[in-house]
Amino acid sequence: MGNCGSKKAEKTVVEPEEPKPSAVPEEPVEEEPVATEKPSPEAEAEPAPTEEEAEAPVAEAEPEASTNAFSAREDPDPVVPKGLPDVNVWHPQSEMEVQGIVRQARAEGKKVRVVGSGHSVWDAVVPAGFAQTGEGDWLIVFDNMRELAMDGTRVRAQAGSNLGVSPRLPHFEPITTDAALAPSAQNLTRPFSWEESLCYFLDQQGRALPDLGGISHQTVAGFLSTGSSGGTTQYSLLDYVERLRIVDGKGDVHDVGLGDDLFHAAGVGMGLCGILTEVTINTIDRFNIRGTELTASAASHPDVDFFSTGTPGPEGKPRPALRTFFEEDRYTRLMWWPQKGFERLVVWQATAEAPADDFEAYPYVEMKPLDQVGASLLYTLLGNVGQADAIDDYLQVVKKRDPQGSVVKGLRDALAKVDVAEAALRDEMKGALTATDDHKGWLEKLGHDAEKLVGEDWHTQLFERVATVLDDLLAGAINSEALAGLSWLLDKLAPYIIGPVLGKFIPDGVNDINGKPFFADSWYRGLPMDNQIDDLILPTWFTEIWIPYSAEGGELEKTIAVLKEHLRGDGSYSSAYEATGAYCIEIYAARRGDTFWLNPATGDENVLRIDIFWFGRNEADPVATFFPQFWNLLREQGIGYRLHWGKFKPPGQGAGADGLNDLTRPYGDAFRRFEAVREAYDPDGVFLTPYWASHLGI
Numbered sequence: 001m002g003n004c005g006s007k008k009a010e011k012t013v014v015e016p017e018e019p020k021p022s023a024v025p026e027e028p029v030e031e032e033p034v035a036t037e038k039p040s041p042e043a044e045a046e047p048a049p050t051e052e053e054a055e056a057p058v059a060e061a062e063p064e065a066s067t068n069a070f071s072a073r074e075d076p077d078p079v080v081p082k083g084l085p086d087v088n089v090w091h092p093q094s095e096m097e098v099q100g101i102v103r104q105a106r107a108e109g110k111k112v113r114v115v116g117s118g119h120s121v122w123d124a125v126v127p128a129g130f131a132q133t134g135e136g137d138w139l140i141v142f143d144n145m146r147e148l149a150m151d152g153t154r155v156r157a158q159a160g161s162n163l164g165v166s167p168r169l170p171h172f173e174p175i176t177t178d179a180a181l182a183p184s185a186q187n188l189t190r191p192f193s194w195e196e197s198l199c200y201f202l203d204q205q206g207r208a209l210p211d212l213g214g215i216s217h218q219t220v221a222g223f224l225s226t227g228s229s230g231g232t233t234q235y236s237l238l239d240y241v242e243r244l245r246i247v248d249g250k251g252d253v254h255d256v257g258l259g260d261d262l263f264h265a266a267g268v269g270m271g272l273c274g275i276l277t278e279v280t281i282n283t284i285d286r287f288n289i290r291g292t293e294l295t296a297s298a299a300s301h302p303d304v305d306f307f308s309t310g311t312p313g314p315e316g317k318p319r320p321a322l323r324t325f326f327e328e329d330r331y332t333r334l335m336w337w338p339q340k341g342f343e344r345l346v347v348w349q350a351t352a353e354a355p356a357d358d359f360e361a362y363p364y365v366e367m368k369p370l371d372q373v374g375a376s377l378l379y380t381l382l383g384n385v386g387q388a389d390a391i392d393d394y395l396q397v398v399k400k401r402d403p404q405g406s407v408v409k410g411l412r413d414a415l416a417k418v419d420v421a422e423a424a425l426r427d428e429m430k431g432a433l434t435a436t437d438d439h440k441g442w443l444e445k446l447g448h449d450a451e452k453l454v455g456e457d458w459h460t461q462l463f464e465r466v467a468t469v470l471d472d473l474l475a476g477a478i479n480s481e482a483l484a485g486l487s488w489l490l491d492k493l494a495p496y497i498i499g500p501v502l503g504k505f506i507p508d509g510v511n512d513i514n515g516k517p518f519f520a521d522s523w524y525r526g527l528p529m530d531n532q533i534d535d536l537i538l539p540t541w542f543t544e545i546w547i548p549y550s551a552e553g554g555e556l557e558k559t560i561a562v563l564k565e566h567l568r569g570d571g572s573y574s575s576a577y578e579a580t581g582a583y584c585i586e587i588y589a590a591r592r593g594d595t596f597w598l599n600p601a602t603g604d605e606n607v608l609r610i611d612i613f614w615f616g617r618n619e620a621d622p623v624a625t626f627f628p629q630f631w632n633l634l635r636e637q638g639i640g641y642r643l644h645w646g647k648f649k650p651p652g653q654g655a656g657a658d659g660l661n662d663l664t665r666p667y668g669d670a671f672r673r674f675e676a677v678r679e680a681y682d683p684d685g686v687f688l689t690p691y692w693a694s695h696l697g698i
């Protein structure tokens, strides 16, 4: 039996850390280099049979005490880890301890939830009002249950195994809508390195998973529980999941597979049917990937006919239709920056290739680290208008990361280069600046006189003032008044300057930051292309809309057309910016699959995924202010969709007369079957939180 070398905590109950005084992140964890010599691959495994292909359904296992070799103990009875927790966080060492915790919680009328790596919306993970200390509900962290073992081509992974490197999450700022105002949550889980991860372990055995998400920080159980997926229609990791070990709401253990209702309900079950303690996944031969990333106009991108115009690319070369692009045998991801005056598409695509002795890795570099800090500073200023304290807090982070001040200089240069030669643009910009009476006061804070907003050259003087303020910022000689004034001004100017400023971070052409016009890497390092984005520097929240598309239905083309039209606003810069915001939309596709009833890609068709980004340090709540426009737009246009279970959703709405709601209706009877299983295995609602009760209408 292999072991990924997980560390054991000294105690099963971990003392709470002191709350951190501010949102200043810790230094990044150094990543160890990976060994280059790997065993030769074994024969490729067949994917797990589909539900239809499976033989006669297997009877569900009787509830039993744990016989799992990972957690074998002499004591045959489930045990609660020694001593009750003086904090509400458990770190069990075995499945039997998990059973004990659940039974104890049930007896005391408490809720128990599990956190994986904390990359989902926080309220979807923890019990309501979760606090680490004091009388309250419980949270389990599986950082002591991370063992891995090969069984032929299959891997048995304990639930706490991270897919890849897991830097240091949950965040100081857990993913919750009011986190920006209370950024002092403590870290609950420990960081783990590549060498301790499931993917690294598999690679060492010559094996691989066929698909990974854009990050691989997640635990294997957390990834499955929300039906997460990467950017390919050829594979779904869910098709490779063969068995689950589950502790139900009565504290009983079940070992289930295809044909068992509990398997089909709990695989993508958000922790509501039971606690997954172990997952068995079939694997394929290890592979490498090779690909490119190209940024160009969304309308005429050479790699894909994004707006379905049928027009050829440069030199008359045909461009693949969007559907063809997604359906071909490759991994893909599009980043759409729809801001008026920018309108770019970043196309990342890669194909798999067999490992070769002379393979040379040229890892993909998404963004230089300091560019992340620069983008973060810009978004912090734009998202916290007039909030000098929030901005000032963040400036401490910037200074720590960038003592040379090149980030502020970069922002200064980008602003200085903004082209406002167009008179109509200048007029619209001035109108926006002076629209409300308070503009004089704000400009005064910035040290600029509103009387100067006259003549042809009004904007030059204003930008000079901004440059001086940024110079003061660099010199540490800025007061909070001026900082608040700066954020007010940038907010007003944003619709007009966002395009050129984004162009600084997202230049046109082939990404060659790694010194090559392509990237090449191992499957597990290459597929999660966003792993290098720092969750604390660029915290990103999402709502992700999954839309089944067919060859004939035109859903894919219609969705992009509807979004494009909506994001134009009324044609003015300000109304377009209101719709687009300053961030981007990720677009990728996933393979259909019916094994797990609540897989958001269930049904006959592969799905298009529209992943709307929101900067996590913005002051506003995106569920109230930003995401609804997209949910409503698509619904009004008759485009059916499901939402990613781990990302933001509309507020819970209970259920209609049919027992379903907007979130669950797209699953129909599959949801009803799920609910029947959930009730049977968790009759007292030990795992059911108000968040899930209201969102699922149960």
Ligand SMILES: Cc1cc2nc3c(=O)[nH]c(=O)nc-3n(C[C@H](O)[C@H](O)[C@H](O)COP(=O)(O)OP(=O)(O)OC[C@H]3O[C@@H](n4cnc5c(N)ncnc54)[C@H](O)[C@@H]3O)c2cc1C
Pocket (backbone or CB within 6 Å): 113, 114, 115, 116, 117, 118, 119, 120, 121, 124, 125, 126, 142, 159, 160, 212, 213, 214, 215, 217, 218, 219, 220, 221, 222, 223, 224, 225, 226, 227, 228, 229, 230, 270, 271, 272, 274, 275, 276, 277, 530, 540, 646, 647
């Ligand atoms: C920056 C970022 C990038 C992302 N990229 C992608 C992407 O490319 N594709 C995609 O599909 N998603 C993506 N996601 C979403 C992410 O994959 C999901 O939110 C995933 O569920 C997170 O896994 P986790 O280990 O952090 O689990 P958590 O977020 O901690 O938990 C997720 C759910 O699983 C439950 N759970 C966890 N462990 C167990 C267990 N052992 N037993 C029962 N229930 C359990 C939790 O209670 C919770 O309900 C991204 C998220 C972020 C923040």
